[in-house]
Amino acid sequence: MxxxxxxxxxxxxxxxxxxxxxxxxxxxxxxxxxxxxxxxxxxxxxxxxxxxxxxxxxxxxxxxxxxxxxxxxxxxxxxxxxxxxxxxxxxxxxxxxxxxxxxxxxxxxxxxxxxxxxxxxxxxxxxxxxxxxxxxSKDNGIGLDLTLDIRPPKANNVLVKVLESQGDMMFSFGQASLMRGTLHLLPVEEAEPLIREGAVKMVHAGNGY
CATH class of the missing domain: 1.20.58.1030 (Methane Monooxygenase Hydroxylase; Chain G, domain 1)
Incomplete structure (x- = not known):
């Protein structure tokens, strides 16, 4: 056997x-x-x-x-x-x-x-x-979608540069005007869809934008 x-x-x-x-x-x-x-x-x-x-x-x-x-x-x-x-x-x-x-x-x-x-x-x-x-969840948890990025976020917000104008958009903190070339500090989970679409890109300090 x-x-x-x-x-x-x-x-x-x-x-x-x-x-x-x-x-x-x-x-x-x-x-x-x-x-x-x-x-x-x-x-x-x-x-x-x-x-x-x-x-x-x-x-x-x-x-x-x-x-x-x-x-x-x-x-x-x-x-x-x-x-x-x-x-x-x-x-x-x-x-x-x-x-x-x-x-x-x-x-x-x-x-x-x-x-x-x-x-x-x-x-x-x-x-x-x-x-x-x-x-x-926002009601019972940390209020952050951890599945958006497999890498743990260093902060709840991310600095992005607008590649394609999106006009006025509503975010959890209020309204922001996303015009081409402008920089914005957005919540990670709200910026992620825009990054995936190519409308904005993440900006890292010291990269000259």
């Missing part, structure tokens, strides 16, 4: 998949690996029970010394069960981390990814989405 092979196959599925999405949740293979863990545990119990003392459920060191093959078999079964558990946890962790990254980079779970999730993964994503949205 090739112990741990199924667990390795499971982990390879997600590791070799596109990092920005999820492979289909392989429930059949997950169940197979879990079954292997149960079989290893059952074999461990079966072997140890043969050498338990009559008055307690403990195997003496002398019993193992006299039966090295059995002792080795127990070690193999225990280590195989642990290895399979680690592979399962690594598989689950990889998928959860990708779901979190999708929330940060895409803001919503694409249908093409959602159909590859297990029911539990969908519940996790919904819960994570609620927590993150609440944390960033």
């Amino acid at each position: 090739e112990y741990g092979r199924k667990g390795v196959e499971l982990l390879k599925e997600i590791v070799h998949h596109d990092v920005d999405s999820l492979s289909a949740y392989n429930e059949d293979l997950v169940r197979t690996v879990i079954t292997e863990v149960k079989e290893h545990n059952a074999q461990t119990i079966r072997i140890t029970q043969q050498y338990e003392s009559a008055d307690s459920q403990v195997v003496s060191s002398d019993a193992w010394s006299d039966n090295l093959d059995a002792a080795a078999a127990v070690v193999v079964h225990i280590q195989c069960a642990i290895r399979n558990k680690k592979l399962l946890l690594a598989y689950m962790l990889q998928r959860v981390e990708r779901l979190k990254n999708i929330r940060w980079s895409q803001k919503a779970l694409p249908t093409s990814t959602a159909i590859n999730c297990s029911p539990q993964e969908l519940e996790f994503y919904k819960g994570y989405d609620r927590l993150l949205s609440r944390y960033m």
Whole structure:
């Protein structure tokens, strides 16, 4: 029997998949690996029970010394069960981390990814989405959309130079006239859409604008 092979196959599925999405949740293979863990545990119990003392459920060191093959078999079964558990946890962790990254980079779970999730993964994503949205909200959180830039902002405002005149625009602090060539200090989350459209560009001190 090739112990741990199924667990390795499971982990390879997600590791070799596109990092920005999820492979289909392989429930059949997950169940197979879990079954292997149960079989290893059952074999461990079966072997140890043969050498338990009559008055307690403990195997003496002398019993193992006299039966090295059995002792080795127990070690193999225990280590195989642990290895399979680690592979399962690594598989689950990889998928959860990708779901979190999708929330940060895409803001919503694409249908093409959602159909590859297990029911539990969908519940996790919904819960994570609620927590993150609440944390960033103006009413209950910090009032800043942290997903606009994967790099933590150094300040809540950013200095921009207008590349294409936008006329008078309303911002959270009031009205500003965005005319070509003018400089403005805007809130990061309100400047980001304009930067993406190419209407303005960020200005860094010392770059001569």
